[in-house]
Amino acid sequence: MPRPNPAVSFLAKTQMRAGTLVLYTDQPDSRADLLHALAQIAPCTVLSASEPPPPDPCVGVIIDFDLLPSPLTGLRNLIAANPGLPRVFLMRSMGQRSLSVARNLGGRLCLPMDTPIATVVEALQTQLRPAEAQTPSRPVTGSPVVVQAAGRASAAIANLLDSARDHGTVDAAVIDATLEPILGAIGTGGLKAWLETVRAYDDATYQHCLLVAGLAATFAIDLGFSTADREHLVRAALVHDVGKAKIPLSILNKPGPLDPGERAVMREHAALGHEILVKAGGFDETVLTVVRHHHEMLDGSGYPDGLKGEAIRDIVRLITVCDVYAALVERRPYRAPMPSAKAMEILYGMEGKLDIDLVRAFERSVASS
Ligand SMILES: [Fe+2]
Ligand SMILES: [Fe+2]
Structure with a gap:
């Protein structure tokens, strides 16, 4: 016996299938x-x-x-x-x-x-569960809510990348369906549970996009954004690297530093992603801007357009901070995740490139989540 x-407590009200x-x-x-x-x-x-x-x-x-x-x-x-x-x-x-x-x-x-x-x-x-039932409204605690939202978001990113790779276009509605669950999971389960969950599965690009989305959700909640603005930021975070769908896997998943030629190919993802979303339609100008400019640096050293200072909008700066931090704390098969304190040190070391007021706010947000 x-x-x-x-x-079994999860299943008490489950109908046999x-x-x-x-x-x-x-x-x-x-x-x-x-x-x-x-x-x-x-x-x-x-x-x-x-x-x-x-x-x-x-x-x-x-x-x-x-x-x-x-x-x-x-x-x-x-x-x-x-x-x-x-x-x-x-x-x-x-x-x-x-x-x-x-x-x-x-x-x-x-x-x-x-x-x-x-x-x-x-x-x-x-x-x-049918798609319409997949919202974190049930009174479950912590990780199940997070696992559920991460599973949905992961499937949406898979759809996004597959569709971008195979057809050069994407469906905005697939991403939009995940925004509320992600924000709910972060609000209920907290950032730590989200980071632990999304670090545990799928390939580097999925993990990265999910990490950036969770960080952006946390940041938006802590900054007191309206629901619409929170969703806007998470939407931008989820799709920010869609252009990586067009980068060869040998470069994308290379276990180690890229050589200069590979780095140049990798850098194309920002402009490629912008192109894909323009073609797809359904993404507003702010999201398009984030996708194209999330690697721009305040001192003009970024890409693809070498924008400087005021030319880089606040929402782009927010995602850039989340993006750089996520890249540092990701799990990789060949290295342990960097501790948060060390990653924050590196962010502060990027003064002149990143908006340091935002980095400070981000540090508070991550520390309190
Ligand atoms: Fe990127
Ligand atoms: Fe990224």
Whole structure:
């Protein structure tokens, strides 16, 4: 008899779903709690990585094994037959190679293997729920709200980047649907929980955009912005690096410093992003300005237009501060995240380039969140 676990409290009002959940795992003996929690959502089949999927319609899958040495035949067949299948990856490693395999399997939500069961279940539920129900209005605390909003925002960024890469355009409505959940998650769960959650999954660009969005949301709330202005800032933060969709992955994900030629290619993302959003329509002039100018520096040393001082608008300066800080505190497979105090030191060292009054306000905002 499985023993009770806290995840079940999430599921008390959940209706059983038609169809089957699949738990692909290499440690079935130690996953009794997870299995018990999943069985509250739908009947759950436990399989090893190479086993074929069950014949019944599948509604969701949890992937809980080391992706690198595993034969993935069964899982690949399942995903090929159900491309939109909700899925959560419990990662043995958050290294680049493992994340890349997960991404190739459509993994938008990659959580460390020791993630609490309640969070795993909530992450799956978030994908199972209809879109209109995915707002953080339920009285859940901390990380589930954050996981839910981060999952939605991550999916929206995936859509944004895929669409920009494949079609050269994007859908503004997809981004707009995530603004309220992100602001709600930051307001309820706090910045720290947001940073911890978004550092845990997906590739560098996703993680970066989610970090900048969370920092911008925190900053906007602390600065007393109106709801409309908060949403405006978060919208700009989410799309600020959309031009990276056009940068080769070998440069984008290079584990180490870029050479001068690669740096020049990387720098094109600001103008490319601006171009993509102009073509897409649905983004106002302020967002377009942020996308084009978020790498401009007050002393004129930035790009792509070498703007100086007053020519750089306040909203751009705000995002630039969040952007520089996010780049410093991100998790990378090849280095630990920089502590916040060290990152702030670097921001203060950029006096003349960054708006130092804003850096001070940002420091207060981050420290109190
Ligand atoms: Fe950028
Ligand atoms: Fe950025």
